[in-house]
Amino acid sequence: MSSYDARFRVWRGDAGGGDLADFSVEVNDGEVVLDIIHRIQATQASDLAVRWNCKAGKCGSCSAEINGRPRLMCMTRMSVFDREDVITVTPLRAFPVVRDLVTDVGFNYTKAREIPAFVPPSDLGPGEYRMQQEDVDRSQEFRKCIECFLCQDTCHVVRDHEENKTAFAGPRFLMRVAELDMHPLDAASSSGLDRKRTAQEDHGLGYCNITKCCTEVCPEGIHITDNALIPLKERAVDRKYDPVVWLGDRIRRR
Numbered sequence: 001m002s003s004y005d006a007r008f009r010v011w012r013g014d015a016g017g018g019d020l021a022d023f024s025v026e027v028n029d030g031e032v033v034l035d036i037i038h039r040i041q042a043t044q045a046s047d048l049a050v051r052w053n054c055k056a057g058k059c060g061s062c063s064a065e066i067n068g069r070p071r072l073m074c075m076t077r078m079s080v081f082d083r084e085d086v087i088t089v090t091p092l093r094a095f096p097v098v099r100d101l102v103t104d105v106g107f108n109y110t111k112a113r114e115i116p117a118f119v120p121p122s123d124l125g126p127g128e129y130r131m132q133q134e135d136v137d138r139s140q141e142f143r144k145c146i147e148c149f150l151c152q153d154t155c156h157v158v159r160d161h162e163e164n165k166t167a168f169a170g171p172r173f174l175m176r177v178a179e180l181d182m183h184p185l186d187a188a189s190s191s192g193l194d195r196k197r198t199a200q201e202d203h204g205l206g207y208c209n210i211t212k213c214c215t216e217v218c219p220e221g222i223h224i225t226d227n228a229l230i231p232l233k234e235r236a237v238d239r240k241y242d243p244v245v246w247l248g249d250r251i252r253r254r
């Protein structure tokens with residue numbers, strides 16, 4: 001087993017401000033960035049705040065920015081870096097810092113609550129639901145989401161524009177709207193809820209200009225842009241220019 005000392009720069013501070021702190025720390029074969037952060041905590045900075053839980057890429061807690069890229073610390077192997085590299089670990093930039101590497105991701109829970117849940121069909125009971133396998137497969141991809149919020153952090157719509165946060169749900173939650181809109185048994189429309197319209201008017205679908213940065217950072221490899229956002233945009237546009245829908249909207253506005 002070989003080991004070496006790596007140079008780490010870790011952001012330390014709180015909502016009032018902070019700075020990068022330098023550490024030289026032992027690295028052993030097979031370790032990931034979260035192991036090194038834990039070693040710093042155990043040997044040099046016992047009050048370093050870091051959020052983690054599963055250490056297996058499944059809880060979505062250990063999200064941070066490593067050399068400026070949003071990543072899961074527990075899934076970033078030290079072997080991807082050169083031994084001479086300085087590795088900089090900072091908190092997610094799009095969310096307010098609580099302390100050190102821990103951010104307040106409450107924005108995401110607020111957005112989750114704004115999306116109306118699946119509406120069960122009124123004429124079917126539990127156990128009577130039947131779906132085509134292709135419909136099951138399509139939404140299965142979206143259900144792999146571990147809610148790490150790396151996609152939310154990297155999307156420039158909120159990363160660079162705090163003021164957009166009220167109007168834009170972000171890729172993770174637009175994907176949720178797309179999943180529900182694709183669901184063949186969702187009976188939202190029977191209660192007057194048009195998910196395509198709400199995607200545009202309430203969740204800011206139009207702010208997404210398909211940069212695909214969200215897809216690039218997703219640790220689950222979900223094709224957020226190609227399989228959720230673009231199809232949702234296409235369906236929303238179809239709805240907008242459907243002459244029957246247009247006429248209905250005009251009559252309703254009178």
Ligand code: SF4
Pocket residue numbers: 144145146147148149150151152172214217218219220221222224
């Ligand atoms: Fe994380 Fe991917 Fe889910 Fe976004 S879609 S929260 S990047 S798992």
Ligand code: F3S
Pocket residue numbers: 154155156157170171207208209210211212213214215225229
């Ligand atoms: Fe943002 Fe993803 Fe669209 S990064 S702009 S939500 S494609």
Ligand code: FES
Pocket residue numbers: 052053054055056057058059060061062063072073074075
């Ligand atoms: Fe659970 Fe990293 S600790 S995803």
